[in-house]
Amino acid sequence: MFKKIHDPSPNSVTVHVDGMPVCAEPGENAATVLLRQAELWVRTTPVSEKRRAPYCMMGVCFDCLALVDGALVQTCLAPVRDGMTIERQLGRRSVAS
Amino acid sequence: MTRRVDLLIVGAGPAGMSAAVAARQYGLDVLVVDEQPVPGGQIWRNIEAVCGTPREKILGKAYSEGLWTVRRFRASGAAYEPATQVWQIEPGPRVLMTRDKIASSVEAGAVLLATGAQERPAPFPGWTLPGVMTVGAAQIVIKTAGQIPDEPVWIAGSGPLPLLYAVQLLKAGGRIAGYLDTTQKGRWMSALPRFATAAAGAPLDMLKGILWLATLRRRVRYISNVSEIEAIGDNAMERLRYVTASGKSETVYARLLLVHEGLVPTIHPTLALGCTHQWNSDQDSYAADLDCWGETSQNGVFVAGDGAGIGGAKAACLRGEIAATGIALKAGVIDDQQAARLARPLRARLARALSARPFLDSLYRPRRSIFVPSDETVACRCEEVNVAGVRAEAARAGRPGPNQIKAFTRAGMGPCQGRQCNYTVANILADAEGRETPDVGLYRVRPPFKPLTLRELATLDSRDAG
Numbered sequence: 001m002f003k004k005i006h007d008p009s010p011n012s013v014t015v016h017v018d019g020m021p022v023c024a025e026p027g028e029n030a031a032t033v034l035l036r037q038a039e040l041w042v043r044t045t046p047v048s049e050k051r052r053a054p055y056c057m058m059g060v061c062f063d064c065l066a067l068v069d070g071a072l073v074q075t076c077l078a079p080v081r082d083g084m085t086i087e088r089q090l091g092r093r094s095v096a097s
Numbered sequence: 098m099t100r101r102v103d104l105l106i107v108g109a110g111p112a113g114m115s116a117a118v119a120a121r122q123y124g125l126d127v128l129v130v131d132e133q134p135v136p137g138g139q140i141w142r143n144i145e146a147v148c149g150t151p152r153e154k155i156l157g158k159a160y161s162e163g164l165w166t167v168r169r170f171r172a173s174g175a176a177y178e179p180a181t182q183v184w185q186i187e188p189g190p191r192v193l194m195t196r197d198k199i200a201s202s203v204e205a206g207a208v209l210l211a212t213g214a215q216e217r218p219a220p221f222p223g224w225t226l227p228g229v230m231t232v233g234a235a236q237i238v239i240k241t242a243g244q245i246p247d248e249p250v251w252i253a254g255s256g257p258l259p260l261l262y263a264v265q266l267l268k269a270g271g272r273i274a275g276y277l278d279t280t281q282k283g284r285w286m287s288a289l290p291r292f293a294t295a296a297a298g299a300p301l302d303m304l305k306g307i308l309w310l311a312t313l314r315r316r317v318r319y320i321s322n323v324s325e326i327e328a329i330g331d332n333a334m335e336r337l338r339y340v341t342a343s344g345k346s347e348t349v350y351a352r353l354l355l356v357h358e359g360l361v362p363t364i365h366p367t368l369a370l371g372c373t374h375q376w377n378s379d380q381d382s383y384a385a386d387l388d389c390w391g392e393t394s395q396n397g398v399f400v401a402g403d404g405a406g407i408g409g410a411k412a413a414c415l416r417g418e419i420a421a422t423g424i425a426l427k428a429g430v431i432d433d434q435q436a437a438r439l440a441r442p443l444r445a446r447l448a449r450a451l452s453a454r455p456f457l458d459s460l461y462r463p464r465r466s467i468f469v470p471s472d473e474t475v476a477c478r479c480e481e482v483n484v485a486g487v488r489a490e491a492a493r494a495g496r497p498g499p500n501q502i503k504a505f506t507r508a509g510m511g512p513c514q515g516r517q518c519n520y521t522v523a524n525i526l527a528d529a530e531g532r533e534t535p536d537v538g539l540y541r542v543r544p545p546f547k548p549l550t551l552r553e554l555a556t557l558d559s560r561d562a563g
Contacts, residue, residue: 003246004244032242051332056215056234057234057238058233062512062516077133
């Protein structure tokens with residue numbers, strides 16, 4: 001849905017989105033990486049399990065919640081780093097995991 | 098570990114950075130904490146990395162000007178802790194926060210909340226679908242990642258920000274499928290009496306706005322007086338329907354729609370602290386009650402910047418400096434006369450920086466359906482409660498308030514803690530119960546007002562918890 005307007009940065013890092021390696025740039029966050037993926041969504045809701053995508057990008061809507069290195073966080077507030085894993089969150093989280 | 102500082106500033110945007118620079122000049126010991134990894138706030142987000150790249154030209158002069166403030170802040174000697182989430186503020190004042198999974202508390206002689214604004218929640222049918230984002234979000238994506246939509250995008254909204262973003266997007270090589278101007282018919286006439294003050298006080302800003310409007314009208318499909326929008330789709334947005342005030346309706350292919358209906362001050366921290374708030378009828382929002390130095394009803398807690406009322410970056414910087422002067426006065430570093438003398442030129446510049454505001458507030462007053470949306474519209478995004486659900490409970494005896502509605506429907510109980518539905522629920526109740534919105538009020542904000550894990554909470558020392 002979104003694309004970079006500049007050439008790939010020479011110091012790019014690799015992150016994993018649902019297991020697939022993708023390139024990312026230092027300074028961006030997990031949400032902007034997710035916005036570049038072919039399918040635009042980051043989680044399904046706990047109530048109706050409908051898809052959601054980043055909405056506000058500034059930490060107030062909580063719609064960009066996903067698992068970053070195993071923890072459920074606002075992806076728009078999660079700066080990327082090499083080797084980071086980003087997994088879409090499916091429905092309600094269970095306590096025991 | 099509890100630390101002690103003279104001044105704790107929450108937020109490293111225009112107000113927070115300017116206040117930090119001024120407070121350091123008064124010799125105060127200053128700590129600035131901020132959610133983002135780098136200083137700048139939302140308006141100057143990621144500016145240190147963007148300056149000097151082609152993106153700087155796309156974003157424009159008002160953006161690059163922020164670098165000067167960021168550099169002065171970096172050189173000010175204020176301690177700076179980015180990537181920090183503040184989740185509770187208590188009288189004292191004492192501030193509880195988390196950084197890098199470790200919670201801590203800070204006791205401060207004064208706390209300055211420079212937490213800015215958020216885009217006004219603007220509910221319409223389909224606004225939760227992937228493919229619907231705010232204009233501010235799309236602009237943040239340019240600033241932080243150098244990204245633009247990869248296909249023609251629809252923009253629907255009212256205010257200076259969507260005009261600015263649309264022009265930036267064209268400069269970046271992006272394409273706009275259509276611009277739906279939701280400014281209500283007749284607003285120009287209502288705003289006209291305030292135009293002269295705006296043009297006299299901020300002639301360049303007004304000229305810039307007129308040029309943006311002219312550029313868009315020339316280069317993209319521009320539809321005025323749009324009164325209704327709807328995003329349609331199943332897993333993601335597929336179509337956009339809009340209706341104009343004259344009743345013309347069209348349904349178009351659309352995979353990305355950017356919306357914006359103005360800004361509202363960030364008030365979660367001051368609500369959590371129990372500060373008194375005042376309803377601003379020109380901006381249809383609340384802000385904390387402040388004295389002439391920006392101090393709230395809670396001793397030692399100050400607010401500066403858009404959190405004190407929407408005024409833009411220039412006004413935010415000045416409010417930050419005024420608050421720092423008030424804090425220095427309270428700390429006994431300067432006396433009343435010195436403070437008054439130092440603040441006088443700042444106040445004059447602040448009045449000028451705010452001179453276009455009454456005109457903009459009047460012109461871009463959102464349409465009624467933004468406040469009281471149609472029944473099928475989702476009011477609470479987190480808990481997926483629609484307007485009809487809130488109305489059904491509002492019909493109960495006893496004129497329930499927002500906190501009862503929260504208990505009955507779960508609206509406001511999700512992770513955003515009412516940041517996206519507080520005004521909507523208040524407005525629906527006011528409408529259903531024949532009351533005014535400020536008479537209904539907002540949800541009670543409870544700690545922690547940003548989520549933290551039990552593991553993080555457990556890192557607080559027992560002495561901190563006291």
